[in-house]
Structures are given as structure tokens and as C-alpha cells.
Amino acid sequence: MKQCGGSTLFLDKTNITTEEIFSIPEGKTEKEAKIFDNLDLTGFESKRDVPGKKVIVSRDNFGIGENQESVAKALKAAGILTIVVSTIDGEFKKILKNKNIVVVDLDKKTIEDMFKTFSEKDTDCFVLLSEDGTSKIKLISGSLSKSYTFNLEEFYKKLLQEGGLTSCKNV
Numbered sequence: 001m002k003q004c005g006g007s008t009l010f011l012d013k014t015n016i017t018t019e020e021i022f023s024i025p026e027g028k029t030e031k032e033a034k035i036f037d038n039l040d041l042t043g044f045e046s047k048r049d050v051p052g053k054k055v056i057v058s059r060d061n062f063g064i065g066e067n068q069e070s071v072a073k074a075l076k077a078a079g080i081l082t083i084v085v086s087t088i089d090g091e092f093k094k095i096l097k098n099k100n101i102v103v104v105d106l107d108k109k110t111i112e113d114m115f116k117t118f119s120e121k122d123t124d125c126f127v128l129l130s131e132d133g134t135s136k137i138k139l140i141s142g143s144l145s146k147s148y149t150f151n152l153e154e155f156y157k158k159l160l161q162e163g164g165l166t167s168c169k170n171v
Helices: 068-077 090-098 108-118 154-161
Strands: 002-010 055-057 082-085 102-105 124-129 135-141 144-150
Touching: 002 108, 002 154, 055 108, 055 124, 068 090, 082 108, 082 124, 090 102, 108 135, 108 144, 124 154
Parallel strands: 002 055, 055 082, 082 102
Antiparallel strands: 002 124, 124 135, 135 144
């Protein structure tokens, strides 16, 4: 079985724009800018909440807006390997795919269950691909774990099988 993922950042907001994900403030360089510095979300602090995260779980319309190529590059540079959402901008999804960032589209009910069960906990999230080609998302927080079956796109299956994602491994 192959798996990819890690520590998870839950962003409980719909319509997260590319500007909120990554933008370069006036007077700063691209290297000085950090992902989610512009995100306005109650209780969220990018400097505290983002470092070390490998997976983002969010809601509808993730990544709408301009400069999607720069945003995808910044997410990759920050170590983001996987994005789990109910909907994502189609062009942004293509760009993320080109950066080998796994995008998993799940129904709203499943996303809601993930938030209800895990968002307030220190959680790891993994995309698992079994030898027979079936895939699931597994969330783990201490002794609590839950799996959600879904259909992983063929592109990502091949990427996982060939070891094309750094920090993906056999289990």
C-alpha cells in the first residue's frame, strides 16, 4: 500500500481566494511572503498554524482568483502535498496537478464529517492507495481514526505508485 500525507491544516471557510492563500505584500520579496498570511479566519494565525503542515482540508471554491501559478508554487515550497476540498477552481486544480500536489475532491457531507470529527484536534491525513487500486483518505488523531473511500484520479495513482511524490511511502 502507498500513502501520502501528514499533519493537517483545517481551513473552515468557503471561497478561499488565491490572494488569501498567497500574495506578496508591498515592500516584501516572494521569499519573505508566507502562505495564508492574508487569510482572515477566526482563531487562525498563519505563523502558528501553518508550519509543518502537509495537508489542507477546506470547503467549497478553494483557490479562486488570479496568480494561480505563483500560489501553487508557494504551496509546494511550503511543503503542502495534498489538498482535500469539496470544490476547487478547475484551472487551479490543473496547475496544482502539474506541481504534483494531490487534489482530492470529496462531497460536502464527507468534508463536513471531517471537520466535525477532526478539525479541533491535532490530526494527520493520508491518501492511501492499495495494491488493488482502491483509494481512501484516512484521518488519525491519537486513538481516533476514520477512513473515507473515494476514487483517486489515474494520474495521482500512477504518481503514487511510481514514487513521484516526495514523502510518500509504502506501508
